[in-house]
Amino acid sequence: MTKTHWISKRTAVAQIAREMAAIGLVSASSGNVSLRIAEPDSPPLLAITPMGKPYHDLKDEDIVVCDYELDTIEGELAPSSESLLHVGIYTRRADVGAIVHTHALHSSVMAVTGEEIPVLLDEMAVSLGGPVKVSDYAFPGTEELADNVCDALGDRAGAIIRSHGAVGVGRDLREALNVCILIERVAHIFTMASLTGKVNPLSEDTIERESAVYRMRRGLPTQ
Ligand SMILES: [Zn+2]
Numbered sequence: 001m002t003k004t005h006w007i008s009k010r011t012a013v014a015q016i017a018r019e020m021a022a023i024g025l026v027s028a029s030s031g032n033v034s035l036r037i038a039e040p041d042s043p044p045l046l047a048i049t050p051m052g053k054p055y056h057d058l059k060d061e062d063i064v065v066c067d068y069e070l071d072t073i074e075g076e077l078a079p080s081s082e083s084l085l086h087v088g089i090y091t092r093r094a095d096v097g098a099i100v101h102t103h104a105l106h107s108s109v110m111a112v113t114g115e116e117i118p119v120l121l122d123e124m125a126v127s128l129g130g131p132v133k134v135s136d137y138a139f140p141g142t143e144e145l146a147d148n149v150c151d152a153l154g155d156r157a158g159a160i161i162r163s164h165g166a167v168g169v170g171r172d173l174r175e176a177l178n179v180c181i182l183i184e185r186v187a188h189i190f191t192m193a194s195l196t197g198k199v200n201p202l203s204e205d206t207i208e209r210e211s212a213v214y215r216m217r218r219g220l221p222t223q
Pocket of ligand 1: 030031082101102103164165
């Protein structure tokens with residue numbers, strides 16, 4: 001196995017990570033991005049952003065390929081300190097191919113208030129599969145945090161991590177990033193709407209019909 005076996009996947013992760021930073025969803029080296037690697041005759045692996053490397057200086061070859069024990073298979077740096085969160089999601093969600101975790105501003109407001117974002121807009125049901133729930137608190141980097149976030153995710157595409165940030169999952173990297181962009185937007189909208197005292201979620205019937213589109217697109221069982 002050469003040291004550049006997965007360079008195209010590492011490049012793809014680095015590009016999305018730099019984009020995530022460029023649009024302001026993270027700063028310095030906070031947050032992280034990963035891509036599932038599932039190949040025949042290989043244990044399950046992931047390509048993930050490294051620990052402590054600022055995005056302005058992130059190179060394609062800085063992305064780490066590691067197994068689910070977090071042993072490095074390819075790359076020179078240590079995998080993200082939040083890698084267990086990614087492993088936990090890949091283990092519990094077969095439909096997920098990529099994960100983006102942000103410390104974005106408005107998402108973090110929800111992480112502080114602990115308030116679930118109800119389904120306020122059609123695109124939330126279609127693209128996220130329902131409301132954005134908030135996980136119970138757990139210490140960063142732990143399996144407990146991964147478990148709590150998976151519980152908050154359910155079969156939806158995004159969740160708020162209590163006192164921490166947000167996570168979005170997708171079939172590919174672009175979809176996972178778009179989920180985080182949408183979470184940030186609806187967190188902002190929810191905060192603004194709450195100030196007016198007029199938060200009007202969609203009806204249960206509409207949410208059910210629109211989230212069926214989400215489940216169909218992602219190959220999830222219909223409810
Ligand atoms: Zn984080």
